[in-house]
Amino acid sequence: MTTASVLPARNGLAPGGLTGTGKLLVFMLRRDRVRFFGWTLGLALLMTYFSSAMGALAETEEDLESFAGFARTPAGAMFGGPGFGFDALTVERFLVGEYGLYLLTGAGLMGLLTVVRHTRAEERAGRTELIRANVVGRHAQLTAALLLATLMATVTALLIAAVMIGGGYDTTGSLVFGAGAGACALAFAGTAAATVQMSAQPRAAAGTAGAVLGAAFALRALGDMAHVQQSGPSWLSWLSPIGWSQQTAPYTLDRWWPLLLSLAFAAATAALGYATSMRRDLGAGLFPPRHGAPRAAPWLNSPLALAFRLHGPGLVGWSAAVLLGSGAYGSFTQPLLDGLEDAPGEVVTLLGGADNLLDGYLGTMGLMWAFVAGTHAVLAVQSLRNEETEGRTEPVLATAVGRRALLGGHLTVVGLSTLWLLLLAGLGDGIGAAASTGDAGLLGETVLGHVAHAPAVWLVLALAALLYGAAPGAVPLVWAVLAYGLFAGFFGPLLELPEVAQSVSPFAHIGEYPAETLSVASLAVLTALAALCTAAALAAFRRRDVVTQA
Incomplete structure (x- = not known):
């Protein structure tokens, strides 16, 4: 030739x-x-x-x-x-x-x-x-x-x-x-x-x-x-x-x-x-991955540490994006309140009434960042499926690591990371709102309102884990839960969606604090449901075969 x-x-x-x-x-x-x-x-x-x-x-x-x-x-x-x-x-x-x-x-x-x-x-x-x-x-x-x-x-x-x-x-x-x-x-x-x-x-x-x-x-x-x-x-x-x-x-x-x-x-x-x-x-890739150390760090001695090592780099990017985005939205609080004075009655009611627009806006921001944290959780579970289909899960399970410990470590890290993202979002919105309105007391209320959505996000995470444990190919179905929750939360009241239909969303029960009172009972029920689904996910993952190709 x-x-x-x-x-x-x-x-x-x-x-x-x-x-x-x-x-x-x-x-x-x-x-x-x-x-x-x-x-x-x-x-x-x-x-x-x-x-x-x-x-x-x-x-x-x-x-x-x-x-x-x-x-x-x-x-x-x-x-x-x-x-x-x-x-x-x-x-x-x-x-x-x-x-x-x-x-x-x-x-x-x-x-x-x-x-x-x-x-x-x-x-x-x-x-x-x-x-x-x-x-x-x-x-x-x-x-x-x-x-x-x-x-x-x-x-x-x-x-x-x-x-x-x-x-x-x-x-x-x-x-x-x-x-x-x-x-x-x-x-x-x-x-x-x-x-x-x-x-x-x-x-x-x-x-x-x-x-x-x-x-x-x-x-x-x-x-x-x-x-x-x-x-x-x-x-x-x-x-x-x-x-x-x-x-x-x-x-x-x-x-x-x-x-x-x-x-x-x-x-x-x-x-x-x-x-x-x-x-x-x-x-x-065009940018080759950097070479790792010849020996593993001493702290990488457990499934929990491995999960943190795998999810940590991505969490850094998510954290930066959430903090910057929430700070930007929070800093526009006062201009938004000035504009909302002319909003239609349906929108004013959605945000808590004419006398409660500030709290209503901050509560709505908390709900929005809850969906962002839920997106992070679902993507993290999908990454577990990628680890499995690409052949990296099976060698780990060939060691003394049990299936429950492996999946449990990942779910623990992802659950804590969603809580961390909600905390950062609350800090960004709260600091921005406090600086915009001159009311420093908004910071604590905003952080609490954002973090309170964690049980709903954990339930979405647990549902994704349950699908991964029982039928890994069906994990993308959990996106429907997030999509419906987003639609029901933001458009349901405006479009007069029936209350029963809105209540299907796990995000509809906690309350958009500080505009609404937090429901302690709902927090407990959602947390319990998340724990039950997590237990079922661990049991299902223990019983099924490991899939080495998509």
Whole structure:
């Protein structure tokens, strides 16, 4: 073989680098035949629910105007968007201006998780090496994953647009809004294409892409709040892929050109992923892991210490993000209170009444950070499944370590870490609120209100552990508990969800202190349920076989 014949094969951009892309795309579609429709139909159905609920709540112009008053405040901008067209508000403008943000965020998650699942996770599991042993180009797998994400984004965009058009809303605005959701999915799919090259661990790749999504959400929030107040760095919204989709202003300006920024960002980050993939070995990351010590530290002598060593590095990143985020939200307490004075009656009631807005806002922040801590807990349990399928759990169990001790050590560390994150969130919100309002007494109340959600988070952790112990492949189902709790907690009262339906969520029973009195009985019951589920998880894990492949 001549040198000239070897060079094209080493060039990832040569035609041969994409050989087998179509076959791999078919395989990915078959593997994701449930996830594909779960994501796309789920986002479309969520918009259907928002549309029907708003149609029932806002039956008159007076109802719409009351919602507009809230949307024009910094609080409305932080949780919704810049509020284009709210000076002449319609139902469709309110839908995309307030609830559209959550569809855009969900679409972004769909894009990044899809790419990580079919690239770095496959590589880590060892299946990519088997695939590449066949006639498959170097970039075929990444290209197929991006094509799958593009297909999902397109279907999501069309379904959302169809839902809005079917609701009787303007066709152009519906298409613009749907395209914005699809463009957001593409932007974060491209982000994941770059982050999967950095680390050998799928969790690190997804975490890095998720951090970009979180930063995009925060930048958009700060920029939109400044836009509503007509002072401050409103340009921050233009640094966010989520903000680009919102800047299309569906049903108001109907401008397509901001989506060019999303497409350019997706193309640039995907190109970065292609370029960096040629600078690393299969199975490795662009940044190699540092070498460990030749001898283990003396304290690494127990399953509990091993669990702390595995979860510790990730907890550092989570801690920094939670502390910075909570400090930012807390520092905006006084401006938010000033804006909430014009909020609609439903929102004021949700936050505890006109005389209790401060406590209501801090209680709502506690609930929000409880969901963040719950996300950390579920991801930690999923990492245990990765440890098992990648063959690292079995060697540990081959020693004198028992199954209950191993899983119990992990659950202890994760349970304490969720408590730690809630404490940091309480400190950040409390210090920020105290500095913003000048009331130092808010610090203690805020910390207590945030930490009080720990039993609900522990129950979510225990449910995830129970699924891991009994049926490890079903662990992702616990995300439904968090998603429903988030929906029922933030949208249930506003959309008049029945009280029985709201009470299904474990987060609905403790009370959003300091706005509400803490229920000691609920704290005890949730803690007891978490303990029972944990015991059942330990027993189930002891009985089942260890799985060495996904």
